[in-house]
Amino acid sequence: MNWFPLLNSLRIAAISSVIVFFAGIAAAYYIAKLPRAVKGALDVLLTLPLVLPPTVVGYLLLRVLGPRRILGAWAMAHFGARLTMQWWSAIFAVSVIVFPLMYRTARGAFEAFDETLTLAGQTLGLSNTYIFWCIRMPCCRAGILAGAVLAFARALGEYGATSMIAGYSPGRTATVATEVYQLWSIGNDALALRWVLVNIAISAVVLLAVNLLERREGVGKC
Amino acid sequence: MLKVDIEKRLGDFSLNVHFETQREKLALLGASGCGKSVTLQCIAGVKTPDRGRIVLGERTLFDSERRINLPPQQRRVGYLFQQYALFPNMTVAQNIALGAHDRPRAERERIVAEKLRAFHLEEQARSKPHQLSGGQQQRTALARILAGEPELLLLDEPLSALDGFLKWQLELELLDALAAFDGEILFVSHSREEVCHLCDTVCVLTNGRSEEKQSVQTLLRAPRSRSAALLTGCKNYSKARRMDAHRALCADWGVTLTSAQEIPDAANCVGVRNFHVAVPEEANAIVCRVLRAVPDGENVILLLLPQNGSAQLCIELGAARWNALGRPETLCVAVAPGQVMPLVDTTG
Numbered sequence: 001m002n003w004f005p006l007l008n009s010l011r012i013a014a015i016s017s018v019i020v021f022f023a024g025i026a027a028a029y030y031i032a033k034l035p036r037a038v039k040g041a042l043d044v045l046l047t048l049p050l051v052l053p054p055t056v057v058g059y060l061l062l063r064v065l066g067p068r069r070i071l072g073a074w075a076m077a078h079f080g081a082r083l084t085m086q087w088w089s090a091i092f093a094v095s096v097i098v099f100p101l102m103y104r105t106a107r108g109a110f111e112a113f114d115e116t117l118t119l120a121g122q123t124l125g126l127s128n129t130y131i132f133w134c135i136r137m138p139c140c141r142a143g144i145l146a147g148a149v150l151a152f153a154r155a156l157g158e159y160g161a162t163s164m165i166a167g168y169s170p171g172r173t174a175t176v177a178t179e180v181y182q183l184w185s186i187g188n189d190a191l192a193l194r195w196v197l198v199n200i201a202i203s204a205v206v207l208l209a210v211n212l213l214e215r216r217e218g219v220g221k222c
Numbered sequence: 223m224l225k226v227d228i229e230k231r232l233g234d235f236s237l238n239v240h241f242e243t244q245r246e247k248l249a250l251l252g253a254s255g256c257g258k259s260v261t262l263q264c265i266a267g268v269k270t271p272d273r274g275r276i277v278l279g280e281r282t283l284f285d286s287e288r289r290i291n292l293p294p295q296q297r298r299v300g301y302l303f304q305q306y307a308l309f310p311n312m313t314v315a316q317n318i319a320l321g322a323h324d325r326p327r328a329e330r331e332r333i334v335a336e337k338l339r340a341f342h343l344e345e346q347a348r349s350k351p352h353q354l355s356g357g358q359q360q361r362t363a364l365a366r367i368l369a370g371e372p373e374l375l376l377l378d379e380p381l382s383a384l385d386g387f388l389k390w391q392l393e394l395e396l397l398d399a400l401a402a403f404d405g406e407i408l409f410v411s412h413s414r415e416e417v418c419h420l421c422d423t424v425c426v427l428t429n430g431r432s433e434e435k436q437s438v439q440t441l442l443r444a445p446r447s448r449s450a451a452l453l454t455g456c457k458n459y460s461k462a463r464r465m466d467a468h469r470a471l472c473a474d475w476g477v478t479l480t481s482a483q484e485i486p487d488a489a490n491c492v493g494v495r496n497f498h499v500a501v502p503e504e505a506n507a508i509v510c511r512v513l514r515a516v517p518d519g520e521n522v523i524l525l526l527l528p529q530n531g532s533a534q535l536c537i538e539l540g541a542a543r544w545n546a547l548g549r550p551e552t553l554c555v556a557v558a559p560g561q562v563m564p565l566v567d568t569t570g
Contacts, residue, residue: 119268120307122294124321124370138311 001191004171005179006198008087012162012175013155016094020155021148023095024102028110029132050100054160057096061165065092084165087173093161098151105147109140146213153206157199224374224406228264228274228284237261237271237430247400247407248435249417251453252427258410261427262376265408266301267294278374278406300372304379306363308351314338314362315347321369337365341399356384357392364399374406381416393419414454418442426450428568444483448567451493456563457536458499462492470564476530479506481562489564496523498561499537501547507556510535515549517541526553 031042049057065083066072072083083089113136121131137144159177166173168182176199183192227240237257241248250258263269265276267283270291276284278299283292308317315334322333338344341361346354354362360380367375380396381389397420400407411417417424417438424441426433428449436446445451448459460474464485471478472492479492510526513534517523522544526535529552537555547553 114305114307116303116305116307117309119263119266119294120301120303121309121320122268123266123297123299123301124366125295125298125324126320127295135309135311139309 001194002171005174005176005195008173009156009175009177012087012090012094013152015088016091016098016155017148017152019091019095020099020102020151024099024147024151025106025144027103028106032107032110046103047100049097050104054093054097054158054162055164058093058161058164061092061096061161065089065165085167085169085173087166090158090162090166090173090175093165094155094158097158097161098155101154102147102151105150106140106144109143109147110136112143113140142213146210149206149210149213153203153210156202156206223277223279224265224408225275225277226261226265228261228271228276230260230264230269230271230273232260235430237264239427239430239432240274241425241432241435243406243408243423243435245406246423247409247421249409249411249421249424249438250427250432251411251414251417251424251441251450253412253449253453256427257430258412258427259378262301262378262408262410265374266299266376267292267297298370298372298374300367300370300375302363302367302375302377302380304382306351306359306380308359308362308366310351313348313350314343314354314358317351317362318343318366318369321366333369337369340402341365356388357395360392361395361399364396368399368403372405374408375400375403377407377409379411382411382413396420412453414442426453444563445493446566448491448493448565449569451563451565455495456493457496458494458533459565459567460492460531460533461567462490462564464489464564468559470562472531474531474533475508475528475535477506477508477528479557479562480559481564482558482560483562483564485564486566488566491565491567493563493565494535494557494561496536497538499535499555499557501537501539501543501553501555506559506562507554508535509552509554511552512550515544524553526555 027046031039034042062084063069064071067076067082067084075081075083117135117139118131121135157177159181162175163178168174168178176195180192180195180199183195224243228237230237235257237260239257239261250261252258260269264271271284271286273286274284275282282288282290283297284290309320315338318337319330319334322330325333338347341364343358343361343365346358351359351362381393384392393416400420409417409421421438423435424438425435426447426449428447433446433450441450442454445454460472462470462472464470464487465478467484468482469478469480470485470489470492509529511529512524513527514525515522518538520541521538522541524537524539526537528535535555
């Protein structure tokens with residue numbers, strides 16, 4: 001059994017999760033401060049990838065990143081690199097699809113945060129940066145970690161948009177999800193089943209971690 | 223010295239507060255929603271007034287004309303929140319250390335040790351806030367604030383979430399802690415009792431407007447406005463018209479009452495505390511119909527309707543006296559002129 005698809009899936013999910021972790025937290029923090037109308041509009045826009053079919057997201061990404069489209073052509077002219085059909089092309093797709101999960105859980109955690117702690121910190125002379133990283137983040141830790149792990153789990157399982165933007169080429173862009181489809185379509189049922197079992201095992205472990213984190217949040221306050 | 227003169231609009235509500243303190247414990251007394259907390263937040267710098275000035279000692283914290291607006295971090299104003307706002311992810315010692323975070327490490331450790339001792343928190347030094355009792359939380363919050371040596375202490379209804387015996391205990395503790403503090407103290411409350419126990423002077427706030435500062439004793443004896451009288455627990459009011467320097471025609475009760483206080487021209491209302499209405503006396507007598515008699519321990523609370531009037535009177539009477547009178551349906555009550563308070567009613 002060639003383990004490349006698993007390795008590729010893991011690195012795509014890991015990198016996307018890190019990107020989405022920071023982007024989601026930043027979006028949740030700054031959007032909460034905006035006026036209500038703007039907040040509502042941005043909220044819809046940022047949550048859309050959660051409910052859209054992944055193929056729609058894939059299509060929209062290709063419209064922007066394709067070799068003859070705005071960003072794709074720009075990258076080709078400046079770096080001589082295609083943004084699609086690389087193993088890392090999947091990072092674009094996975095990040096967009098997974099972003100709403102992180103954004104929404106981080107926002108929920110921030111909304112439960114007692115804002116008088118921020119005021120107390122400010123009147124004690126603490127900088128806003130210190131308050132954010134040493135008070136707000138630790139207090140929202142459980143919720144935010146649960147969001148990150150959930151995002152990682154979803155990233156591991158992304159298929160639709162990935163297959164459109166990175167395609168399937170064995171040993172180059174194959175992921176667990178695209179491998180399963182490929183093996184099934186050529187009738188290699190036995191190997192497909194082994195990949196299915198691997199996928200189920202990893203996802204189950206990740207979800208178990210989410211449950212443990214959420215239970216800890218319920219017990220002690222921070 | 224603290225000088226506050228600020229204005230701020232918040233939707234339909236407008237805040238217009240001015241007062242000055244000089245080494246004293248001043249209370250801002252007002253019903254909830256009158257702008258007490260917003261005033262404190264403006265002084266602490268977490269909210270910005272539209273216009274005005276805030277001066278603390280030699281330093282101008284805020285001046286809209288000179289475009290000065292110090293961030294809360296530079297104001298040296300200690301803020302004690304109602305729920306204490308201790309950082310739940312840190313121990314008691316770490317919380318207190320943050321109050322002195324700008325000092326060198328050795329000095330900070332000395333300050334923390336000193337505060338732990340002074341506030342009897344040595345055994346709780348490594349505890350997290352959720353493991354503490356209410357009193358320990360309050361002491362931790364005070365220790366944290368005082369570790370930063372603020373020039374001004376703001377107390378935002380620190381006792382109102384508590385009741386009964388615990389509240390009384392924390393009140394005593396707070397009193398001790400405040401006695402040792404060398405600076406201005408501003409206390410926000412809607413409770414007459416807390417203000418009596420903890421403060422020297424009072425500034426009454428009604429719908430965002432501040433009245434002139436007065437001593438606590440004066441507020442209890444001769445409040446200026448109907449809202450001030452309400453906050454001090456006075457239950458009986460009648461619309462009134464000034465007849466001369468000491469007599470007012472009380473329309474709602476249908477009587478003319480004599481007041482020992484000089485009645486200001488602006489007075490349009492009269493207040494009488496329920497425990498100051500006696501039965502019977504010659505001066506200021508009011509003939510009433512008894513509407514209800516509510517037992518209250520050794521007393522009876524009577525709701526009366528004056529014969530010629532439309533507003534109820536609430537009085538307290540010893541139960542024995544009430545029984546001795548034969549629980550009558552009509553009663554002649556009276557109030558001594560010394561207890562008639564001429565007021566200004568601005569609430570419309």
